[in-house]
Amino acid sequence: MNNKKDEYYIKNSDTVFDAIVIGSGISGGWAAKEFTERGFKTLMIERGRIVEHQKDYIGENIAPWQQPLRTRVDNLLVNEQHKIQKQCYAFKDATKHFFGNDKDLPYTTAKGTQFSWIRANQLGGKSLLWHRQSYRWGPYDFIANKTDGHGNDWPIRYADIADWYSHVERHAGISGSKENLPNLPDSEFLPPFDLNAPEKALQKQFSALYPERPMIIGRAAHLTEPTELQISQGRMQCKARNECQAGCSFGAYFSTQSSTLPAAAATNNLHIAANSVVHSLIYDESSNRVKGVRVIDNDDLSQREYFAKVVFVCASTLGSTQILLNSTSKRFPNGIGNSSGVLGHYLMDHNYNAGGTGDLAGFEDEFYSGRRPTGVYMPNFNYKPDNKRGFLRGYALSGRAYREDWKSMQRSDGIGVDFKNKLRRPGKWKFGLWAQGEMLPRYENHVSLHTNLKDKWGMPQLNINCQFSENERAMMHDAANQVELMLTAAGLTNIKTEVTNEAPGLAIHEVGTARMGRDPKTSYLNGYNQSHDVPNLFVTDGSSFCSSAVQNPSLTFMALTARAVDYAAKELQQKRL
Amino acid sequence: MSRKLIMVKTMPHNETDSSEQLHRRRFLKGLSALVGSFAAGQFIFGNGLSVAQAYEIVPGGIQGKGQILTAFQLEQLAQVCRQVLPRTNTPSAADVDCHGFIDNQLAHCYEAREQQRVIATLNNLNSAAKHQYQLMFTAVSDTQQVQLLNAIDTGQSPFNKSQTNDFKFLKSLICFGYYTSEVGATKELRFDPIPNGYKGTVALGEDDSNWGSQGLFY
Numbered sequence A: 001m002n003n004k005k006d007e008y009y010i011k012n013s014d015t016v017f018d019a020i021v022i023g024s025g026i027s028g029g030w031a032a033k034e035f036t037e038r039g040f041k042t043l044m045i046e047r048g049r050i051v052e053h054q055k056d057y058i059g060e061n062i063a064p065w066q067q068p069l070r071t072r073v074d075n076l077l078v079n080e081q082h083k084i085q086k087q088c089y090a091f092k093d094a095t096k097h098f099f100g101n102d103k104d105l106p107y108t109t110a111k112g113t114q115f116s117w118i119r120a121n122q123l124g125g126k127s128l129l130w131h132r133q134s135y136r137w138g139p140y141d142f143i144a145n146k147t148d149g150h151g152n153d154w155p156i157r158y159a160d161i162a163d164w165y166s167h168v169e170r171h172a173g174i175s176g177s178k179e180n181l182p183n184l185p186d187s188e189f190l191p192p193f194d195l196n197a198p199e200k201a202l203q204k205q206f207s208a209l210y211p212e213r214p215m216i217i218g219r220a221a222h223l224t225e226p227t228e229l230q231i232s233q234g235r236m237q238c239k240a241r242n243e244c245q246a247g248c249s250f251g252a253y254f255s256t257q258s259s260t261l262p263a264a265a266a267t268n269n270l271h272i273a274a275n276s277v278v279h280s281l282i283y284d285e286s287s288n289r290v291k292g293v294r295v296i297d298n299d300d301l302s303q304r305e306y307f308a309k310v311v312f313v314c315a316s317t318l319g320s321t322q323i324l325l326n327s328t329s330k331r332f333p334n335g336i337g338n339s340s341g342v343l344g345h346y347l348m349d350h351n352y353n354a355g356g357t358g359d360l361a362g363f364e365d366e367f368y369s370g371r372r373p374t375g376v377y378m379p380n381f382n383y384k385p386d387n388k389r390g391f392l393r394g395y396a397l398s399g400r401a402y403r404e405d406w407k408s409m410q411r412s413d414g415i416g417v418d419f420k421n422k423l424r425r426p427g428k429w430k431f432g433l434w435a436q437g438e439m440l441p442r443y444e445n446h447v448s449l450h451t452n453l454k455d456k457w458g459m460p461q462l463n464i465n466c467q468f469s470e471n472e473r474a475m476m477h478d479a480a481n482q483v484e485l486m487l488t489a490a491g492l493t494n495i496k497t498e499v500t501n502e503a504p505g506l507a508i509h510e511v512g513t514a515r516m517g518r519d520p521k522t523s524y525l526n527g528y529n530q531s532h533d534v535p536n537l538f539v540t541d542g543s544s545f546c547s548s549a550v551q552n553p554s555l556t557f558m559a560l561t562a563r564a565v566d567y568a569a570k571e572l573q574q575k576r577l
Numbered sequence B: 001m002s003r004k005l006i007m008v009k010t011m012p013h014n015e016t017d018s019s020e021q022l023h024r025r026r027f028l029k030g031l032s033a034l035v036g037s038f039a040a041g042q043f044i045f046g047n048g049l050s051v052a053q054a055y056e057i058v059p060g061g062i063q064g065k066g067q068i069l070t071a072f073q074l075e076q077l078a079q080v081c082r083q084v085l086p087r088t089n090t091p092s093a094a095d096v097d098c099h100g101f102i103d104n105q106l107a108h109c110y111e112a113r114e115q116q117r118v119i120a121t122l123n124n125l126n127s128a129a130k131h132q133y134q135l136m137f138t139a140v141s142d143t144q145q146v147q148l149l150n151a152i153d154t155g156q157s158p159f160n161k162s163q164t165n166d167f168k169f170l171k172s173l174i175c176f177g178y179y180t181s182e183v184g185a186t187k188e189l190r191f192d193p194i195p196n197g198y199k200g201t202v203a204l205g206e207d208d209s210n211w212g213s214q215g216l217f218y
Helices: A002-008 A026-037 A075-081 A139-148 A158-172 A197-209 A228-232 A256-265 A317-325 A417-424 A470-489 A554-573 B020-035 B071-084 B098-109 B112-133 B142-154 B161-179 B182-188
Strands: A016-022 A042-045 A270-273 A276-284 A289-297 A303-313 A354-360 A366-369 A376-378 A395-403 A429-437 A446-454 A460-465 A493-499 A537-539 B199-203
Touching: A002 A270, A016 A026, A016 A289, A026 A042, A026 A256, A026 A303, A026 A554, A042 A303, A075 B098, A139 A158, A158 A256, A158 A554, A197 A376, A197 A395, A197 A429, A197 A470, A197 B199, A276 A303, A276 A317, A303 A317, A303 A554, A317 A446, A317 A460, A354 A395, A354 A470, A395 A470, A429 A470, A470 A493, B071 B098, B071 B112, B071 B142, B071 B161, B098 B112, B098 B161, B112 B142, B112 B161, B142 B161, B161 B182
Parallel strands: A016 A042, A016 A303, A042 A270, A303 A537
Antiparallel strands: A276 A289, A289 A303, A354 A429, A354 A493, A366 B199, A376 A395, A395 A429, A446 A460
């Protein structure tokens, strides 16, 4: 790949590409792969710097005592550049260079609201930093809005996307176990990670106590047993280091760098314009088509333009929405393709505000080795509506069993030899479950362009107005109660549950601000992620979602993107775009 | 204390070179041996790998004034470190300069309020030592230091709850400093940078220690 890079990294170009893909994260990587493999000359535009696989994973495999502050980040740097980003659980010395500089990336929030916007502006985007949990959505998820009347009906059903899930899974590599569950369809699995001994025991107990609540191994985009295709890309079996967000030179988890980029580069149809901050789309009113994009240079702030027959916007939910809102014209004074007025509205995130832990007796001779990059997962058991439940939609629970270590025992009473020896040995077993709840699509939760504040590239800043509602709070109370009941029924002791009140954003599952739908009056995109108003404009990241469901969204970004490219390619060939 | 490199098993040892850049090159080189010839050509070594120097453990402990703590406070903290995590068949927290590390960590990763909690804890121990034994904490016997530390750790007289909380904070810094040091992570605990997979069921031997390797999450 490296010897070709002079050919595929470009800066100035008059070429009219077949396709422009804005963004290089999970969605952008897939769009580029699918277009280039179909023979389309494709330009991937990335606002940030180039990150080369392996070479640029500078925090990888460095022991804590070799790090300046033993994995922590210096206050000076945090206060100067990462006041928002530091809230992310994966913000560490080994990963900090993959997070945005908050000083350069200002946004505002409406009075009385908070929203933490996590940014990963470099080649690969958040595909380098994601948590890699990968679940298909089920049939009930695509009819949830229609069933209870919140949000608009998805224009697609599970059957429309099932084969596309298979398509992306076979390439990306998803580990998991076949379960035949009603609303969590199986993927094309690589072997699952192990459960540890207490998890196996609890799995049995729960299946007897709660037949409707199976506990399974978390499904994750890790190569537990790489296929020939994956090996041919230079990818290797997961080593269970669990330092994924520092970058993985083994290519063992799915990222743009490990998986979609090598595939796209191998076609010789890919070009990449890095350090290109998209300002707006160039719209031609007479043909009602997007002609290309205007970008501001990330470093010297100069302007340039790129052109293509079709434009895929894959710049992350809020990033894409900001670009679309900023692309104004006589016909679209409120953002390109926004005749419906829904652009920016119905912002959702997942809700992580409840959970609980308890102590497990026994298993004293049992332990584990390696650091499993996934946990156990109890799929949403509230996927069917029930008026008596007291809230709409549901939540999944994820967790793990583990033995206590110095981190969880360091504040326990004691000093001296006994204390030191206690911390040396694996402590008692603990088990915890934490909720990941669905958030309803609500018109009031929206982003808009600030009327006068701009960033250093001249982009109007986003103003975010997003809050959890009473439904989400009631759901979290139920989750905490259910965790308490289940842990108690399974015989755990010292059970502690909690409901917290964190604002949205930090789940980093933001979706919904350019939603799909059948009706152009109430939705931005059709069922193929195509703009209702401008035929050669597609948006395939999370902004296209009509609901958040409970599952982590990235696998669905991949499947929707691959499906949209397939459609767009056929439309291009038919000269309808 | 030398800062050895973590090596991929296939790499030759070279005890004399401890530069992070070389370490990174070695990691990639070792990796290419694992991958085989296919990917070997894909690695680019060198350029742009600027990694700041880690806190250098001072053999025998830091001397003189620190960034936050006075020389006297550092000496007192060294004694607290030595009592909390003493020498067993592995070195004590003071042996690996946890006190110097804590001073450096407080300066770079904590706010003034948290720095004051540590200073207050040292003062509280001194006040109690003077009240009970008419001596500074550093001058009382080992037994007396242990008695004072146990009292502040468990909230017994003369210490109140908030003083106990402040001590627990200091204790967590000592533990962090010790178990993220090379000795703590590799000698006291077991360190496995590249486990080659996860095994959910492994027998725990009678004398097996916990894992000192925690991926990103210390």
